[in-house]
Amino acid sequence: MSTRLEHLDIHPLRDELYNELHSRPFQVLPTPARVTQMAILTTPDQRREQFRHLQELHRLLGYPVPEEEVGCFEQTFGTLKVRREMHMEFASYTFTSLAESSADPFTETGITPLPEGWLEQMAGTVIAAFHVDIRPSSHDAASDLAFVRQHFEGLRLVGSSPQEGAARIWGTFKLHSDGFGRFMVQNHHMSNSQLGRLTQRLMEIETYRLMSLLALPVARDITPSLNDMDQKLAIITQALADNQDVDEQRLLGELSNIAARIEAFRAHSTFRFSATRAYHRLVLTRLEELREDELSGHLTMTEFMTRRLTPAVKTCEAVSERVEDLSRRVDRASDMMRTRVELAIQSQNQQLLSSMDRRSRIQLMMQHTVEGFSVVAISYYLIGLLKLGLDALYDSGVVFNKTLVLGIAIPVVMALVFLGIRIVHHHFIKMARRQ
Structure with missing residues (x-):
């Protein structure tokens, strides 16, 4: 006998929680296909402007205009598929061209079928933009590698063979002459669903890699100031440890200034450093899901990220921990200074009381x-x-x-x-x- 729910108290978020796991389904991609991924940093106003811009694309291509914005939007315009996903800090656009073409890789891309001038009017700040060329493999590793080298402008390749050799992925993790990054996926025997999941992971690795590095310039900018404050704090602490005759009022002013600067750095950098750790974990998770095998003579993506990305993230984490450590040290030095001032005041009060006692006698x-x-x-x-x-x-x-x-x-x-x-x-x- 089935249980009837209409008379029970249903949580208002129940349906939303069920749908959350299905809000961003994996794409299904055939071979061949040309994909362009763009990640655009946005403000709330720019997100609304982007949705109006997406509505304009429907008008230009003669399709019904969507009225309601959703977290993951996908629409097929003939041989062009457009997918828009909203994230906490950015919006990602995936343009997939399914039209048959005999052109060389990256000559025609996922954004080639877009109306002229539409993409240039996109609101927001581009943080990631790269092309993915998906084509069948010839099963001749030497000829495939020679073909790949022709289309990456002589840059050093990073390659791997994920899913137990089901495909090969090539990339440079650098910008090319057109201002875009490039990846090539040579499909051996993957189904359209498997290929869609593989491509999705690849695009997320590249996007999250760049997002995780946003904190590195912040860490580099504040490090000299942290060095200066660290030196000043060490001098103040040493003066207190040596029980020197110091101007407590002046030292308290310096400690207050250091504490204010540290709080300003924390307000400016805490979210960015936390986001870097989160994006880095996502990158590592996506790399594990690829289950890469090494291609002879080339770094795998996991090796490349471990060698290049992880040290940058560790630098950001070290600076973040240093800011917190400085904050704690300033608090302890301020407590010591306040204790010293209170003891001096108590000594003055005792002397005053002794003087009052003498006067009383x-x-x-x-x-x-x-x-x-x-x-x-x-x-x-x-x-x-x-x-x-x-x-x-x-x-x-x-x-x-x-x-x-x-x-x-x-x-x-x-x-x-x-x-x-x-x-x-x-x-x-x-x-x-x-x-």
Whole structure:
């Protein structure tokens, strides 16, 4: 009994996830065929302009115009097949001419059947452009090699025999006089589907190879600045390690400047370096899928990439790691500098507190001295008041010895005043302790 899904909660991306694996099907190519691949770096506006440009091609060739843009578009115009694939950074165009021709290789190419002037109006920046000439093999290796050499302008060939000798691939991985790269595939006994997959892998290897190298100029540009910052950071760190008497404010300013420059480099290069690693892995994966055999006297594509591409990618990775290492070192040096400044501030605070403590003791001694003077002054005024009272009492008729009474009152008054001041003093000390 089959399960009915219409009443179940279906994930909104379910159909899209199913279709993703089928969004870029392998091409099916006959022998012979002429293929031209172009990879064009684009902005979002240029992608929209490219789609309008593709619509214009349909109008020029008299075919129905597509209304909706898709990730992988393929259309056959008679003997011309056009395929457009959208990638994260670029759009790839594959033009395949299936028309019969007796012309020499690369004389007629995949872009030959395009309307005059249409390709020149393409928006974007071309990063990869190369021709692939597919033809049957004569099964005579010597004559095939002699034929191949005639059409690569004397450049050194890289060749391999993939899929256990089912075909032979020749190329130079260089630009030729027409501004395009060139590859020749000599088919021994591959089916159209196998040949399409082989050609697709070959084109992806060349495109991803060039995309992976985009980070190399960036790495070369920022390396001198990294050397300069590395030297400055080493000097600052050595000064801190030697516990030299340095201007912390100036060093903190230099560290902040280095940190800002490193963050600018990271913002400019992090994506490019990450993309290089991803493209390089794709190249290696496609090379493994070819299952190459060596052709005597020629480097295979795997050997060529290992010798030339891998060191360039390793250079980019080394510069990327160096940027991250410098960033971590600057953070550690900044932490050390901040710790040093905080210790200096704590030392200054301790000295300030010691100075305040000394001043407090002096103020306390002065306060005790003032308290003694205060007892005398207050007692003096109280004795004066007491004398006025005794005079008034004596004048009213009360007979007593004013001098004796006043003499006895003086120490009593001074003792009472002293005790009163001490009581007030202790009261304020208790209030301070409670706070």
